Amino acid sequence: MTNNLYVYNTLTREKERFEPLNPPFVGLYACGPTVYGDAHLGHARQAITFDVLYRYLRHLGYKVRYVRNITDVGHLENDADEGEDKILKKARIESLEPMEVVQHYMNRYHENMQELNLLQPSIEPRASGHIIEQQELIRKILDAGYAYEVNGSVYFDVIRYNETNHYGKLSGRKIEDLLSNTRTLDGQSEKRNALDFALWKKADPAHIMRWSSPWSEGYPGWHLECSAMSTKYLGMQFDIHGGGMDLLFPHHECEIAQNMAGYGQPSVKYWMHNNMITINGQKMGRSLGNFITLDQFFSGDHDLIDRIYPPMAIKFFILQAHYRSPLDFSNDALQGSEKGLLRLLKATGEIDSLQPGPTSSIPVNDLISSCDKAMEDDMNTPVLIAHLFDGVKWINGLSEGRHTISKEDLVKLKSLYHNYVYDVLGLTKSEAPDPGKGITGDLVEMILQLRSDAKVNRDFETADRIRDSLTSLGITIKDKKEGADWEIN
């Protein structure tokens, strides 16, 4: 199988030709959420980025196993030996069993992902279900001499590892710099070095989430689950590992170290990272408290949001920026995206009703190759979308008889839009609550019929009065040739 796909590999900081280890199979692992709160716009970007990659690889003909984990064990609030597990904290605040918290937010996450029309991953492993695998990896790392046990906790020996490997090769750091910049935190006495990170933590008496192990009753370290689960489901070596840029260091750096130490080989061929979403120029994040959840977008229930934004508008907004660029949230930008999306979807739907002619007045093949090239160039969705908009002008022109298209080209054009708009980008017509049903809809239809009658009688005064009244009620009339359409604002 051949392709011309190039992806930016964080490891080499270059765009590299994508060549799977075992074609036609592709292993894709993406870091999913820690389920202790509602998903926000940043989660959407991560999920959308790798959903499009998954869809695109499938479109190219690969058989992809897409693994996206759910972190349900919880991490500590900071890297010291104290702090509180986030899920535990949430459970305490909400008076729930930790697994109730996990289940609740996991369900909500899945709902949001479905609303964004994302495909379900092939496997969605949970950290809590892979304690044994994680312990086995700890055993391997201990046996290899890259970890040590202290008081029932096991730590990764970064200094030792760095003697034969480069700790920091993914994030472009040198261990000397890291050492000189490490902050002194309390409670690090157990570690030989501040850079060392936990593989297993002994649980203090108040810690509810705990499992038995050869070292202590405790819980796995913060970076271990991804190493253990990616290996279990994708093998010792796999093609792509993705996640948000904020996971680059230390999370992914630690993963690399764990895999090298435990399995003796690098696990990932291409590391891909999506950039952050910013709000007023600053990263949107849970720890910064400046995030807007997806449900808040969908319901319009947030001070910074002017109105309701349907899931597809959010998705299109994200796709109109390249995944490696930061993307700044604003109401204007979001509203612009929504309008553009409607235009694109409308034209895409119109292709089905186009009639072919003897010849084409538009270069369909050029459009196809431009679209293909955009995606091949590190999944450049904004450029792809720009080309699709060029085609929208043509489609409209075809509808209005300003252009002609051959039968052969029409088939190509149709499959181009279906492939990219629906299959690869995963856009759908927004499933807005249909106002055309129920008594409200019937009433509006009845009123519009009265107006229509008035128009036929050239009683425009009455017709306009009806329109003005409806407008003041927040109902917009859209007169068309076939009759009036309407929508509630």
Add this chain to the structure above:
RNA sequence: GGUCGGUUUGCCGAGUGGCUAGGCGCUGGUCUGCAAAACCAGUUACAGCGGUUCGAAUCCGCUACCGACCUCCA
């Protein structure tokens, strides 16, 4: 402080040496009883200074400003 990245037209956002990115907005037009919607057209910017080059938003240097990571974070 260290490392990395960014500064593009009213807004969002592509683009890496010469050719209009695109979307939204705005302006004009077509259609329509009028308006809206829809469609069409127009809307040429690249932080500052210096350098390389026949030619730079695009390469190099400096300055200013912004951000990310360095602690959990998509």
